[in-house]
Amino acid sequence: MSFEQLLQYLLSGVTNGSIYAIVAIGFNIIYNTTGIINFAQGEFLMLGGMTAISLSPYVPLPLAILIAVIITAMVGAVVDFLIIRRLKKPTVLNMVIVTIGLSIIIREIALHLWDEKVRSLPYFTGNEVTSINILGAYISPQVLWVLGVSAVIVIFLGVFFKFTLTGRSMRACASNITAARLCGINTRNMVTISFMLSAAIGALAGCVISPITQTQYDCGTSLAIKGFAVAILGGLGNSTGAIIGGITIGLLEAFSISVLPLAYKDAIAISILLIILFLRPSGLLGKKEAVELKEF
């Protein structure tokens, strides 16, 4: 393998990996405040991408993306208000069934709204043939957009959770929900905010990858599976773990192509998911206690 080829694989692995990491972080935000794994997380990416694509002929691209992010965040809030809040006894098993059902419903609605056609947003800079030469490897500028946006999301969330009252309150809910209530925090509202936040970052990720991976009504499923594998690999609820896990799986996928037939690429994430669940269910950076699934 030449140096350029190595670099090419490396970049493509890191790019895919950072998307998986963003999906995993979406899982983590909701998991941390509620103990729920929201299996409809992938649908948020699809909704963001699709909405922006529909808007893009009428408004400038940045505005289309902004509106798509806001609309998807609203969908997140509606999901919480209409479904999650109404469950009398939200056990873990209930929530798994409910969120899987939800993902199916959102896909069906998307199918009716947008049919089966594969669409995509235009490239943010240049077009599909534009490429940048980095040390001999050729990459699309969109790859840099993906990496940049992922980095911005991670930094934004870091600041949000560390320095804002709302972010701190959400961490407090994750740490000890009873104590959070005794501090006067309305934990129900924190759940709504966590749904909106993970829907919003999902939508943004869905927009930025759309030119590369393209968007279709059912494109959320495979992303969600990989994101879930990454979240488990990194340790549920752990965002640093999600980044490390995402890049690990992205790189493994990219390099697998040189040793395995292409068809096996998608099996990598699932295999790792299974291995982790067998060997170290708390993930790379996860704490033991986090494995005992939380209930409300």
Add this chain to the structure above:
Amino acid sequence: MLKIRNLHSGYGNLRILKGVSLHVNPGEIVTIIGGNGSGKSTLLQTVAGMIPVEEGEVLFKGRSIGGETPEKIVAAGCSLVPEGRMIFNAMSVRENLILGAYTRFRSDRSGDVASDLEAVYGMFPRLRERENQLGGTLSGGEQQMLAIGRALMARPKLMMLDEPSMGLAPIIVKLIFEEVRKLRDAGNTILLVEQNARAALRIADRGYVIETGQMVLEGTSEELLNNNDVQRAYLGKDYKSISE
């Protein structure tokens, strides 16, 4: 300040409190003593809104708070320092304290949160030394200080403490109780639940004794300290030494 009449509550079908009545006047330390499983924590949790009231009345500053959410009750000025401290383990000491002031950030955005932080550090200098340490890494005594400091950050009119002495060395218990007494002397009102009856009655103005969800005795601290039943059951004096 707080008036409870004929309070019933429990868990599901399990009734723990069976008609509890008590009152706390402004500026008092009132203590509730009782053995394991007598319903002390259940009582405080019910007042704090964590457990629903099944029957009876909870009046706080003349207003009924039975059935309110914990958020509303904290905002009204009634804070609970729960049994077992319940520190936010993964957050720094400072963040724990700031979250205690959550309701104040919401209501008046007052800038004096910083000065309250100083007041808590003044009260427990150990917390200042460990300002940036994670809550989960503190010792038991330090965690109790942090739990009290966190509740104080809400500027409660009434602070309820659930077994602050649990699992602590006598010297730390003394230090913490001394600070609780100082809080009362500064005009605060405190409802203190304890198994350590001696330490509690030493700083309290009045006390109640709870057994299986009912108040069986009440009186001033002096009266309770001199009561034969209390001495036998909660102060560890044997029958002989009392009768002498």
